[in-house]
Amino acid sequence: MQEFIKNLPKLAKDKHNENKKFFAKLKSKPPKNLDYVMQDLHDAEFKKTDCLECANCCKTTGPLFTDKDVERIAKHFKMKTQQFINQYLHIDEDNDYVLQSVPCTFLGADNYCSIYEVRPKACREFPHTDRKKFQQISNLTIKNVAICPAAYNIVEEMKKRIKL
Numbered sequence: 001m002q003e004f005i006k007n008l009p010k011l012a013k014d015k016h017n018e019n020k021k022f023f024a025k026l027k028s029k030p031p032k033n034l035d036y037v038m039q040d041l042h043d044a045e046f047k048k049t050d051c052l053e054c055a056n057c058c059k060t061t062g063p064l065f066t067d068k069d070v071e072r073i074a075k076h077f078k079m080k081t082q083q084f085i086n087q088y089l090h091i092d093e094d095n096d097y098v099l100q101s102v103p104c105t106f107l108g109a110d111n112y113c114s115i116y117e118v119r120p121k122a123c124r125e126f127p128h129t130d131r132k133k134f135q136q137i138s139n140l141t142i143k144n145v146a147i148c149p150a151a152y153n154i155v156e157e158m159k160k161r162i163k164l
């Protein structure tokens with residue numbers, strides 16, 4: 001797994017043009033059963049990929065924090081919302097709350113998330129490969145294959161399974 005993660009940016013770069021073409025076609029003519037296919041590919045991949053052996057998303061990118069996320073996590077720490085923001089977050093160029101630094105401050109050395117039960121929605125949903133109308137997040141997915149080994153494998157399987 002570690003070797004795969006290390007090579008992922010290069011592997012993703014090599015597939016970039018192929019993936020762009022595939023997702024452009026997918027967007028213009030998504031198959032009717034796309035939601036079903038994605039759920040199937042997502043479930044099959046996460047049966048064999050253990051996020052606890054990876055945590056590359058937590059180490060390299062970190063999530064956006066919605067207002068609800070901020071309120072919930074601040075409450076978990078018994079902190080005032082503003083105090084939590086000041087201590088852990090900053091506002092990025094898109095005006096979203098993000099972590100002040102990566103790896104995520106809530107990630108343990110054992111790759112466990114110390115706020116797992118109350119973690120941000122974006123963490124729960126990453127890499128979004130079981131999302132409905134998956135073709136709508138093509139650009140994000142093309143970026144995520146360079147970070148997430150599971151997303152990389154899922155996109156490779158998609159290209160085999162979905163003939164456009």
Ligand code: SF4
Pocket residue numbers: 049050051052054055056057058126127147148149150151
């Ligand atoms: S979601 Fe992807 S990048 Fe994050 S820990 Fe799981 S396999 Fe790794």
Ligand code: SF4
Pocket residue numbers: 057058062063104105106107108112113114115116119120123
């Ligand atoms: S909050 Fe938890 S799941 Fe989200 S990036 Fe941090 S360690 Fe990972």
